[in-house]
Amino acid sequence: MAVRFVTGNEGKVREARAYLEGIDRVEQIEYDYTEIQSDSLEEIARVGAREAFEETGNDDPVLVGDTGLFVDALAGFPGPYSAYVEDTVGVERLWRLVEAEDDRRARFRTVLAFADGERTETFDGTLAGTIVAPRGDEGFGYDPIFEYNGQTLAEMSLEEKNAISHRGRALAAFAEWYADDEY
Amino acid sequence: MAVRFVTGNEGKVREARAYLEGIDRVEQIEYDYTEIQSDSLEEIARVGAREAFEETGNDDPVLVGDTGLFVDALAGFPGPYSAYVEDTVGVERLWRLVEAEDDRRARFRTVLAFADGERTETFDGTLAGTIVAPRGDEGFGYDPIFEYNGQTLAEMSLEEKNAISHRGRALAAFAEWYADDEY
Numbered sequence: 001m002a003v004r005f006v007t008g009n010e011g012k013v014r015e016a017r018a019y020l021e022g023i024d025r026v027e028q029i030e031y032d033y034t035e036i037q038s039d040s041l042e043e044i045a046r047v048g049a050r051e052a053f054e055e056t057g058n059d060d061p062v063l064v065g066d067t068g069l070f071v072d073a074l075a076g077f078p079g080p081y082s083a084y085v086e087d088t089v090g091v092e093r094l095w096r097l098v099e100a101e102d103d104r105r106a107r108f109r110t111v112l113a114f115a116d117g118e119r120t121e122t123f124d125g126t127l128a129g130t131i132v133a134p135r136g137d138e139g140f141g142y143d144p145i146f147e148y149n150g151q152t153l154a155e156m157s158l159e160e161k162n163a164i165s166h167r168g169r170a171l172a173a174f175a176e177w178y179a180d181d182e183y
Numbered sequence: 184m185a186v187r188f189v190t191g192n193e194g195k196v197r198e199a200r201a202y203l204e205g206i207d208r209v210e211q212i213e214y215d216y217t218e219i220q221s222d223s224l225e226e227i228a229r230v231g232a233r234e235a236f237e238e239t240g241n242d243d244p245v246l247v248g249d250t251g252l253f254v255d256a257l258a259g260f261p262g263p264y265s266a267y268v269e270d271t272v273g274v275e276r277l278w279r280l281v282e283a284e285d286d287r288r289a290r291f292r293t294v295l296a297f298a299d300g301e302r303t304e305t306f307d308g309t310l311a312g313t314i315v316a317p318r319g320d321e322g323f324g325y326d327p328i329f330e331y332n333g334q335t336l337a338e339m340s341l342e343e344k345n346a347i348s349h350r351g352r353a354l355a356a357f358a359e360w361y362a363d364d365e366y
Contacts, residue, residue: 037218037227037264044220077271081220081264088260089280097272097280 045113125169228296308352
């Protein structure tokens with residue numbers, strides 16, 4: 001038995017292995033599941049995980065993740081559409097949009113959905129911070145405009161970022177549940 | 184035989200009836216089809232129409248529409264996510280985002296997808312205009328910031344707007360094809 005992580009990103013698989021060390025194996029599979037339009041990362045990940053499990057013809061459970069940046073003053077925008085908004089509006093323009101607001105709080109969220117054909121469970125990791133003018137050259141995406149504890153994510157090393165990241169928190173929540181389970 | 188328009192909006196059904204008068208009947212059905220995440224209105228409408236046809240257990244063809252506002256300087260944003268962006272970012276903030284750009288051209292697009300179980304066809308209607316500071320009290324959504332021929336859509340009567348609208352153009356394209364067909 002192994003957990004099959006549905007992702008094109010090997011780095012994410014390595015990170016998941018670190019959290020599941022001594023519990024179970026993690027395999028990478030690439031499968032282009034349907035991402036539905038929804039305000040809810042849980043729903044998007046859940047639907048994707050069910051489809052990936054059903055369509056890949058294998059009894060091993062799957063793990064699907066979805067991540068978004070949620071800006072409080074913008075009612076959660078860009079949320080589930082963060083990748084699309086990065087490609088169109090861009091990080092610099094998102095900063096300008098938030099610059100005009102008094103409340104610049106935001107949250108990075110990752111939801112992992114686990115599906116084994118009988119049940120689908122979701123696990124949530126959140127990192128609360130503030131939107132700021134771009135700083136730093138590390139990381140990717142919205143990292144330069146997301147400040148946590150005085151530093152933007154783009155000013156942190158990969159190790160520093162992984163230690164506090166929303167994805168790490170979701171993986172930790174999943175690993176804790178999975179270790180307690182009968183797998 | 185009738186065309187089943189999948190929508191919660193009776194006004195849209197009445198408008199479709201006007202275009203299909205003398206060709207076929209138009210019935211309204213409400214069905215909550217899956218909207219996928221995609222840059223392409225065609226793909227979203229196509230997947231929705233297929234699902235609506237398959238899941239509603241009826242031989243009459245279905246029509247599904249999807250509409251978006253595409254701003255050139257923002258690589259098409261908000262595009263397929265226009266309703267979500269209206270609810271979160273809002274129309275006033277979208278105007279401020281575009282105000283900072285030299286190129287304020289935009290297009291309203293409607294795509295209709297027709298599915299009858301054998302084939303799926305799409306029909307496109309486009310209205311090209313310019314994003315401006317909000318003016319006018321008619322209409323809804325992005326109408327106050329979309330200017331066509333010197334007037335915002337929110338400054339036009341419903342009749343004026345229908346006469347030039349992207350939705351009307353898509354309906355006209357569909358009606359022309361449908362009239363020529365063997366239905």
